[in-house]
Amino acid sequence: xxxxxxxxxxxxxxxxxxxxxxxxxxxxxxxxxxxxxxxxxxxxxxxxxxxxxxxxxxxxxxxxxxxxxxxxxxxxxxxxxxxxxxxxxxxxxxxxxxxxxxxxxxxxxxxxxxxxxxxxxxxxxxxxxxxxxxxxxxxxxxxxxxxxxxxxxxxxxxxxxxxxxxxxxxxxxxxxxx
Numbered sequence: 001x002x003x004x005x006x007x008x009x010x011x012x013x014x015x016x017x018x019x020x021x022x023x024x025x026x027x028x029x030x031x032x033x034x035x036x037x038x039x040x041x042x043x044x045x046x047x048x049x050x051x052x053x054x055x056x057x058x059x060x061x062x063x064x065x066x067x068x069x070x071x072x073x074x075x076x077x078x079x080x081x082x083x084x085x086x087x088x089x090x091x092x093x094x095x096x097x098x099x100x101x102x103x104x105x106x107x108x109x110x111x112x113x114x115x116x117x118x119x120x121x122x123x124x125x126x127x128x129x130x131x132x133x134x135x136x137x138x139x140x141x142x143x144x145x146x147x148x149x150x151x152x153x154x155x156x157x158x159x160x161x162x163x164x165x166x167x168x169x170x171x172x173x174x175x176x177x178x
Contacts, residue, residue: 005065008049009073012080017050019043024072028079031120031136035075041068050076074138084134085145091160094152095128103131107152107162115148131162 011017015028022039025032037043041064042053052069054061077083089096089107097104103115103123117123121144124132131148135141145164154161156172163169 003066005052005054005069007069008046008051009069009076010049011045011076015076015080017045017076019045024075026075026079028076030079030082033075033079033136035071037068037071038064040064043068043072078136078138082134082136083138083141084132085141086165087131087133087145087148087162088165089129089131089162090154091152091158094160094162096125096131097128098123098125103148105131105148105151105162108160113151115144117144 012028015026018025018027022037022041022043023034024037024043025034027033040055040061042055044051044053050072052065052072054065074083089105091108094107096106099114101117101122103117103125105113105115107113115123118140120137121133121135121140124134126132133141133145133148135144149162149164152161154163154167154169156170157174159169159171
């Protein structure tokens with residue numbers, strides 16, 4: 001039995017979950033999410049928690065068991081408290097700026113990069129060298145953060161670039177002077 005899949009997903013106060021066949025709809029103080037799960041997985045509500053059951057021990061069902069439980073947990077957490085990723089910008093002249101809902105990033109190219117957020121994603125720039133990405137869907141928040149980091153990944157010699165808040169960049173020694 002999957003250790004992740006058999007753990008129940010607690011439903012916090014203020015979150016309502018509606019199960020219709022293979023579709024689960026979660027609504028909470030921050031918004032509403034709907035997701036279609038694999039029809040073989042059965043999701044039931046028991047004692048104020050959601051439980052995912054699998055029909056057999058086939059490899060497909062074992063893989064879907066833990067995945068379904070994690071996706072369900074992320075939905076409940078997303079509508080209750082949301083998800084956020086923080087990025088740091090390191091480098092002389094590198095900066096970010098929030099322009100309405102959009103984000104303008106200047107990282108050493110001949111032009112600034114303008115990022116338009118998809119629905120459900122918000123950008124905040126508390127300092128010119130910090131970007132906070134927040135939203136309800138963990139998958140979408142992570143994808144947008146990775147896309148922004150990809151504009152200028154941290155390089156190992158000077159450490160310049162865009163990195164996650166807690167990311168460690170292993171530094172290399174430069175050319176040795178003879």
